[in-house]
Amino acid sequence: xxxxxxxxxxxxxxxxxxxxxxxxxxxxxxxxxxxxxxxxxxxxxxxxxxxxxxxxxxxxxxxxxxxxxxxxxxxxxxxxxxxxxxxxxxxxxxxxxxxxxxxxxxxxxxxxxxxxxxxxxxxxxxxxxxxxxxxxxxxxxxxxxxxxxxxxxxxxxxxxxxxxxxxxxxxxxxxxxxxxxxxxxxxxxxxxxxxxxxxxxxxxxxxxxxxxxxxxxxxxxxxxxxxxxxxxxxxxxxxxxxxxxxxxxxxxxxxxxxxxxxxxxxxxxxxxxxxxxxxxxxxxxxxxxxx
Ligand SMILES: [Zn+2]
Numbered sequence: 689x690x691x692x693x694x695x696x697x698x699x700x701x702x703x704x705x706x707x708x709x710x711x712x713x714x715x716x717x718x719x720x721x722x723x724x725x726x727x728x729x730x731x732x733x734x735x736x737x738x739x740x741x742x743x744x745x746x747x748x749x750x751x752x753x754x755x756x757x758x759x760x761x762x763x764x765x766x767x768x769x770x771x772x773x774x775x776x777x778x779x780x781x782x783x784x785x786x787x788x789x790x791x792x793x794x795x796x797x798x799x800x801x802x803x804x805x806x807x808x809x810x811x812x813x814x815x816x817x818x819x820x821x822x823x824x825x826x827x828x829x830x831x832x833x834x835x836x837x838x839x840x841x842x843x844x845x846x847x848x849x850x851x852x853x854x855x856x857x858x859x860x861x862x863x864x865x866x867x868x869x870x871x872x873x874x875x876x877x878x879x880x881x882x883x884x885x886x887x888x889x890x891x892x893x894x895x896x897x898x899x900x901x902x903x904x905x906x907x908x909x910x911x912x913x914x915x916x917x918x919x920x921x922x923x924x925x926x927x928x929x930x931x932x933x934x935x936x937x938x939x940x941x942x943x944x945x946x947x948x949x950x951x952x953x954x955x956x957x958x959x960x961x962x963x964x965x966x967x968x969x970x971x972x973x974x975x976x977x978x979x
Contacts, residue, residue, distance in 0.1 A: 692950035692957075698759040700953060704967050708761030709953075710974035712818070713850060713883060713908040713939025716748060716765035716792070718781045729944065735825060737857045738918075744943030751943050752789055758949055762974070763942075765792045766820035766850060769799040779811055793817045793978060798838055800828050805837030812845050817978055819849040829862045830871050839875045848879040848977060850906065850939075856887040856919050865892035872900045879903075879977070881937060885910040888919035894928045897935060904977065905932070906939030907969065911955035914946055930961055937977070938970045 692700060701709055717725070729740040744751055755763055765785050767778035779796040786794040796816045798804045808819070819842065823830055830851070842849050855863040865886070872878055881904045886893025890910075897903045909915050929936060940952045956966060 692954040694754075694758060694948050694950045697950050697953065698757075700950075701759050701970070704963055704970070706967055706971045708759045708971070710938060710971050710978075711755075711760050711763045711940050711942065712793075712881065712937045712974050712978070713906045714755070714760075714763040714765060714942045715767075715944060716751070716782070716785055717767040717778060719748070721767075721778070725944065735858050735860075739946075740944075741946045742943065743945050743948060746943070748785070752791075754949075755791070755942065760791070760942075762791050762793065762978075764818055764820075764850070765789070765795050766797070766818070767795065768797045768820050768822040768825065768852075770822070770825050772799050772801045775799050775801075775804070776807060779807070779816075783814070783816075795820060797821060798835075799826060800832035800834040802834060804834055805841060808838045809841050812841065812847055816847070819847065820851075821849060822852040823862050823867075824852045824855075824858070824860050827860060827862075830867050831862075835871075836874075839871055839878055843875045843878045846877075846879055848881055848904070850881045850883050852883045853880075854882065854884050854886040854889050854893065856884055856915070865889055865896055869896055872896065872903065876900060877902055881906050883939065884908045884915075885921070885936075887915060887921075890919075890921055890925060894925065894932065897932055904935045904937050904973070906937045907952065907956060908939035908941045909945065909952070911959060912947060912951055913955070926959060926961065929959065930965060933961075933965050933968050934973060934976075936969045937974045 769775040782795050786792045794816050795818045796811045853868040879902045882893050885905050
C-alpha cells in the first residue's frame with residue numbers, strides 16, 4: 689500500500705463514500721498556552737519522554753485551513769487545564785473559537801476545584817458538546833471528591849468527555865484503568881471517551897469498554913509508527929476492535945503530532961478491518977454521538 693500523503697486524504701475519504709472526516713481529538717487553545725505546550729514537546733519534557741517534533745506549528749487560522757483542506761468536516765477543539773483556576777479562561781476562549789469556526793465542536797475542560805460542578809453545569813447549559821480532561825498532565829486523581837458532582841452532571845446529561853486515562857506516553861500516579869474504572873463503577877452511564885485507545889493498556893481499556901456500554905475509545909495516535917515503537921497494539925486484539933466497531937472514534941491529536949495527518953488514516957487502514965469499520969470510525973460513530 690503506498691504511503692498516504694495529506695494531499696491524498698480527500699480522495700481516500702471519497703473512496704470510502706464518506707462526506708468527510710469527523711475528528712474528535714483535535715486541539716485548539718489560546719496561543720500563549722499552545723506556545724507553552726509546543727515548547728514542552730520541543731524539550732521532550734518528562735511527560736513526553738522522547739523527541740516529538742510538532743508537524744503543524746501554525747496559526748489558528750492556518751490550522752483551520754489545513755483541516756478544511758484535509759476534508760475534516762467536523763472537529764473538536766480540546767483545551768485542558770493543567771492546574772486549578774484556569775478552566776474558566778480556557779472555556780471562555782473555546783466558546784469564542786467555536787463561535788468563529790463553524791466546523792468546531794463547542795468544547796470545555798475542568799479541574800478538581802470547588803466550583804467545578806457549577807461551571808461544568810453552566811457550560812452544558814451554554815451548549816458545550818464535549819469536555820476534555822487530562823490527568824496525565826494535570827496530575828490529579830479522577831476519583832477526587834471535588835469531581836463527583838462533575839461526573840454526575842456529565843452522566844445525567846449524557847455529555848461526552850475525552851479522558852486521557854492511559855499511561856502513555858509516561859505513567860503517572862492516577863493513569864491506568866484502575867482510577868477511571870472506579871469512576872465508571874460509581875457513574876456507569878458516563879459517556880467517557882478513552883483517548884489514545886488507552887495506550888499502552890490496550891487490553892485493559894478494551895475490557896473496560898466491554899463492561900461499560902457508554903464508553904468509547906478514540907484512535908488518537910494509536911496504530912501509528914510513532915506509537916508502535918513504544919506501545920505496539922497487540923495484533924491478536926484486532927478482532928476486539930471489530931466487536932467494538934460502534935464505539936471507536938477517529939481522533940488524531942492534530943496539530944501536536946510528529947508525522948503528517950494522513951499517517952493516522954493509513955495506520956487505521958492497515959489494521960485491515962475493512963471499509964465498513966473505517967466508515968464507522970471516521971464518520972458514522974462520531975456523528976451518532978456528537979451530531
Ligand atoms: Zn491530545
